[in-house]
Amino acid sequence: MDQNRKVHQFKNPVLNWIEFRLPIISYFKKEYGDYPMPKNCNYFWSFGALATITLVTMIVSGIFLAMNYTPHTDMAFDSVERIMRDVNYGWLMRYLHSNGAAFFFIIVYIHMVRAMYFGSYKYPRELNWILGVFIFLLMIATSFLGYTLPWGQMSYWGATVITNLFSAIPLIGEGLKTWLLGDYNVGNATLNRFFALHYVLPFVIFGVVGLHVAAVHVHGSNNPDGIDIKSKNDSVNFFPYMLVKDTVAMCAFGVAISAVIFFGPNLMAEVDNYIPADPLVTPAHIVPNWYLAPFYAILRAVPDKLGGVILMFGAIAILFVLPWLDTSKVRSCNYRPIYKWLMMAFFVNFFILGYVGMLPAEGLYLLIARVGLVYYFGFFLVLTPFIGWIEKPNKLPLSISDVYSKNIEQTIGGGEKGIPSPAMQKDINL
Amino acid sequence: MAKKPNNNRRDFLQLSTLTLGGIGTAAFIWPFIKSMSPAEDTLAAGSTEVDISMIEEGQSVTIKWRGKPVFIKKRTKEEIEAAKMVQASDLRDPQDDADRVQKEEWLVLVGVCTHLGCVPLGQKLSDMKGDYDGWYCPCHGSHYDTSGRIRKGPAPTNLDVPPYSFLNDTTIKIG
Ligand code: HEM
Ligand code: FES
Numbered sequence: 213m214d215q216n217r218k219v220h221q222f223k224n225p226v227l228n229w230i231e232f233r234l235p236i237i238s239y240f241k242k243e244y245g246d247y248p249m250p251k252n253c254n255y256f257w258s259f260g261a262l263a264t265i266t267l268v269t270m271i272v273s274g275i276f277l278a279m280n281y282t283p284h285t286d287m288a289f290d291s292v293e294r295i296m297r298d299v300n301y302g303w304l305m306r307y308l309h310s311n312g313a314a315f316f317f318i319i320v321y322i323h324m325v326r327a328m329y330f331g332s333y334k335y336p337r338e339l340n341w342i343l344g345v346f347i348f349l350l351m352i353a354t355s356f357l358g359y360t361l362p363w364g365q366m367s368y369w370g371a372t373v374i375t376n377l378f379s380a381i382p383l384i385g386e387g388l389k390t391w392l393l394g395d396y397n398v399g400n401a402t403l404n405r406f407f408a409l410h411y412v413l414p415f416v417i418f419g420v421v422g423l424h425v426a427a428v429h430v431h432g433s434n435n436p437d438g439i440d441i442k443s444k445n446d447s448v449n450f451f452p453y454m455l456v457k458d459t460v461a462m463c464a465f466g467v468a469i470s471a472v473i474f475f476g477p478n479l480m481a482e483v484d485n486y487i488p489a490d491p492l493v494t495p496a497h498i499v500p501n502w503y504l505a506p507f508y509a510i511l512r513a514v515p516d517k518l519g520g521v522i523l524m525f526g527a528i529a530i531l532f533v534l535p536w537l538d539t540s541k542v543r544s545c546n547y548r549p550i551y552k553w554l555m556m557a558f559f560v561n562f563f564i565l566g567y568v569g570m571l572p573a574e575g576l577y578l579l580i581a582r583v584g585l586v587y588y589f590g591f592f593l594v595l596t597p598f599i600g601w602i603e604k605p606n607k608l609p610l611s612i613s614d615v616y617s618k619n620i621e622q623t624i625g626g627g628e629k630g631i632p633s634p635a636m637q638k639d640i641n642l
Numbered sequence: 643m644a645k646k647p648n649n650n651r652r653d654f655l656q657l658s659t660l661t662l663g664g665i666g667t668a669a670f671i672w673p674f675i676k677s678m679s680p681a682e683d684t685l686a687a688g689s690t691e692v693d694i695s696m697i698e699e700g701q702s703v704t705i706k707w708r709g710k711p712v713f714i715k716k717r718t719k720e721e722i723e724a725a726k727m728v729q730a731s732d733l734r735d736p737q738d739d740a741d742r743v744q745k746e747e748w749l750v751l752v753g754v755c756t757h758l759g760c761v762p763l764g765q766k767l768s769d770m771k772g773d774y775d776g777w778y779c780p781c782h783g784s785h786y787d788t789s790g791r792i793r794k795g796p797a798p799t800n801l802d803v804p805p806y807s808f809l810n811d812t813t814i815k816i817g
Contacts, residue, residue, distance in 0.1 A: 369760065373781065376759040391675075395684050397709050397759070405678065492704055492711045492753075494760040498781050512782055517757060517798050573782055 243429055248447035249454045250435035252612050256330070257433065257454075258461035259323040264421065265462060266316045271414050273309040274358075277302075281361065283407035285400045288363035289488040307477040313355050314480045315469050317503035320348060328534075329555055331543030332434035338535040340427035343420055345531045350417045352504060352528075357410040359501060360403065364485030369498050371398045371406070377511075380518040397491065437615055438543025439608055446612035497572065505569030506562050510588065512573040513581040523585065530592050537592055539600030547606040551599045554591060561587045689817030691809065694748070702765050704753060707816045711753035711761050712804055713777075714814065717788060722746050724775065725789035735799045739789045742803055750806050750814065751790040755779040757797035762786060777801070 220238040222228050231237045249257070280299050282291040295302035324344070327333055333341035360371045375392055379385040394401030432441055441447050448454070472479060480502065484495045500508045507524050514520035530537075545552040565584040568577045609615045690707045694714060697703055702715035717725075725739040743749055753761050757779065763769040764777035764786075772778030772785035774793045779786075784795030791800040806816045 373758040373760065376757075391679050394678055395680050395709070397754075399684075399709055401681065401684065491709055492706060492761060494762075494779075494781065496780055498760065515796055517796055520796070 243426075245449065245451045247429060247450040248441060249433055249450055250441055250446060250612055251448045252435050252437060252615060253433065253454070254436055255457070255461055256322070256326040256436075258458045259319050259326060260425075261458040262319045262461060262465050263316065263323055266312060266319055267414065267418060267421065270309065270312050270316060271418070273305050273312060274411070274414065276305050277309055278411065281407075283361070283404050285363065285403055285489070288361060288403060292362045304473070307473045311469060311472050311477060311480060313358065314501070314503060315465075315472075316351065317355070319465075320351065321503070324348070325559060327434075329545045330434055330436055331438050331538070331545065333535045334538060334543050335535070336431045337428060337434065340424060341535060342532055343424040343427060345528070347417055347420050347424060348531075349528060350413055350420065354410060354413040354417065355501060355504070357406045357413070360406045361410060362485060363403065363489045365487045365489055365493075365495050366482045366485040366498070368398060368489035368491065369494055370500060371402065373498055375402075377521045377524075380521045382518070434543060435612065436544060436546060437609060437612060438547065439612060442611045443613070499570050502566065502570060505567075506565035507569070509565040509569030509581045510585050512569075513578065513585045523589075527588060530589070534592065534596070537596045539597050540603065540605065542605040542608065547608055548603060549606060550603045551596075554595050554599065557587070558591045561591075689815055692814050692816065693812060694814055695812035699747070704765050705816070707804065712816055713749070713751045713753040713765060713790075715749045715751075717747050717749055721775070721788040725787060728787070728789075728791075734792050737791060737800055742789050742791075742800070744806075744808065748814075749788075749790060750803060750816070752802040752804050754802070755781065755784055755797055756792065756799045756801065757782055757784050757795070762801075
């Protein structure tokens, strides 16, 4: 090998020793130390970091749960109850894990809303976005598999209904379903394999997160104005500025999740899941985890079995091609007077879909779900391409610092460039 | 690396290596895929014998067969009439009542909704039985008639009839 290659020099001889053999120190310094963050990024940009620590929390709490969990239909329910009652701090592990899953989705949804509203999915970050949607898919799979493990009524019937979706596929459907279950209905073979997959998928997610972050670091982070970094004046180093900001966000998140774990650990749980699974009795209302309810609403809004399944998966799949559906060159919705409101309506619509997804699919609720479904797809397939063509965007600032200097001129009348006070910062996100 | 006279030979070698490698990989993956299919003991789940002498007219019992609920119903005269009255051609999954029973009064069904697999209500007297007085699936609202045929709602097909036989007047063997 080339003995003359340039090696980074650090003060610490141990770091130098490592760096010479494996240039990992300089990699971390580049990616997480000197990495330039656009200086106008707001707290929306902390949700990636939050998602990462939540993933780590899920993996750690999961491993400790697995030490006491038994993946057998006769024992699974009791082993979870034993975790809750007899295992030291078992209740904490479990509440951390079940509520952690819900918070994981909340965080990732906000993270995605951020990417959509500020147009982060556009050139040159398309692959970063695609990897993100892929992570989202893996998360859905993981949480579905995990929800089966406590082997309560919701676990059993949720697994039954969802795996039956595959039987809608013509010709191969039934066979595929049987193959997935390892039996003709959800049973011990199913529980065993679901546990094995639930254990491994989070580590796969971890790997994809690595690629996802690496991809965004190539061209740098987007920002609320959706314009590129043009000079050193436009950015701050990740360390310490962004790290400190992320830490503040993590503290706030810690307070929120602790409040739920300690004061309302079952707020987001379904009571029926505290009844052991019974293959002969279906609960009156089968509901999915609330964070997957919008997709469940879409499934039920369609009167045809296969059609419902296609649209439900299509609702996620369509996210993959969003970068090519959007015809506007302007990233941030702050500069898109029409699309901005359609985007907001999309978020509200998604929320409403989730709400009706938890209610029985009849009468008015069914009608609302159908209207919501039309807007969901209409937004992506019609509004997004079309508005991009006809909309006249607002004038973009010349650079990120430009946003600040104009603002400072207006407020204090000087031409000084610099970091404005938080009060001023508020005005910037017009 | 430009095109040289031996190009054809090289292409051939590349192609055959790739093909062989592909076949080898597929052959290696197959056992893994197949290991996920139902195991032999699962397939051998077998049959169940049920004593039906205790079942009253109009009553229906649920038994477990291969992990699934099976409904055994002794139908009333009215229920049989209602089931026979229907024109098969008007149905989503056309089938005559006569093709679904061996003895008119005994209806045997797999109690699994053909939509997404819930257990329909209608076994207990207090249960909702749906618009056609048979069974009603609460999950997404499928209505089945007194022959277990789908009449309304998202389910695509009628409730399955399992393989069964009458061992004698009071015993049914399912499976
Ligand atoms: C992406 C990360 C993960 C997500 C989103 C996730 C999600 C879930 C969910 C929703 C449940 C059901 C909780 C309940 O209602 O009780 C669950 C249960 C479980 N998970 Fe995870 N999980 C993750 C990672 C892991 C990992 C890495 C393990 C390691 C083995 C694990 C082990 C378990 C076990 C043993 C249970 C059953 C005990 C219980 O129900 O509390 N999980 N998971
Ligand atoms: S499972 Fe019965 S209606 Fe959907």
